[in-house]
Amino acid sequence: MENKWFTISVYSENNVGLLNRISGIFLKRHINIESLNVSKSEINGVSKFTVVIFTTEDWTRKIVQQIEKQIEVIKAFYHTDEETIYQESALFKIASNLLFDDRQIQNIIKESNAQIVTVSREYFVLAKTGRRGEIDEMYHQLSPYGIMQFVRSGRIAVTKSVMQITALLKEFQTK
Template sequence: MSQEKQLYTVTVYTENNIGLLNRISAIFQRRHINIESINSSVSEIKNISKWTITATLSEEQIKKIIGQIDKQVEVIKAYYHTDEDTIYQESCLFKIKSDLLFNDRQIQNIIKESNARIVTVNKEFFVLEKSGRKSEIELLHRELSAFGILQFTRSGRIAVTKEPMEITKMLEAFQL
């Protein structure tokens, strides 16, 4: 088993219960592993939540963490994946002064070249939305920083696996 650290995407299918987030983050915390991003949403299965967590660690560590997460009563199943196993994106919003949009050709070019989308414009500010890989978002952030960013927020990773997930079959059997 590899001791080399790499970024893993953890997918957790769970019932939506109070306190579970604290218990799962404690599993990482006890091993001194930083959660880089976390996203929670509804899943393809009715009444089941899907959490997507990213962290950099070794394969040995991720296997132990998955084992601990799976032991939580509300957790239906936890999986881990490498970047090669998933299709993933992040999303972000930038709030910038409006006069830059109207008076600076360079910022218009940055928006166009980055495939960012203008969400709203008013007299004081405009808001840009960008979805893509973390590196694309970081590049756009660096480029826009030169102009001054009023506010910035980025989502955690969202991901689907390239291979079919056995969770759907497992839950269909469970619901019968």
């Protein structure tokens, strides 16, 4: 089996220590977590972990089965990139003089559909939302000019197909 990108979605109760136990499952198998995001789900009181890994489907299936054994986990799923709609966000902090003195910076901002979040005398901050490759491309374009700070979010994703978790979560909420 070949390595591919997988997005794992974990629906759980919001309990202390669960993130540590879930990350331990990856650690035991020597699989690197490429991206991690935890947020509220569509059901009150239920959290959604979105984990991105690069491995085989066999390993991914085993990991999901192990995650589901955790007491607080309601259900876990995995999907390929083709089965999901996903985005990441990034912030770039750049010296302000470049915004006004270098036309190429303005072109990069325009061509990448980035937004200027704030401007001060010392720096300006750009926000870029998109797929990993789009953010990487913007990073490589801005690197020669000097990036003062850079941060990117974990992946957020929804599936293209209807997920049966909604009915399961509603049942959980009524308990």
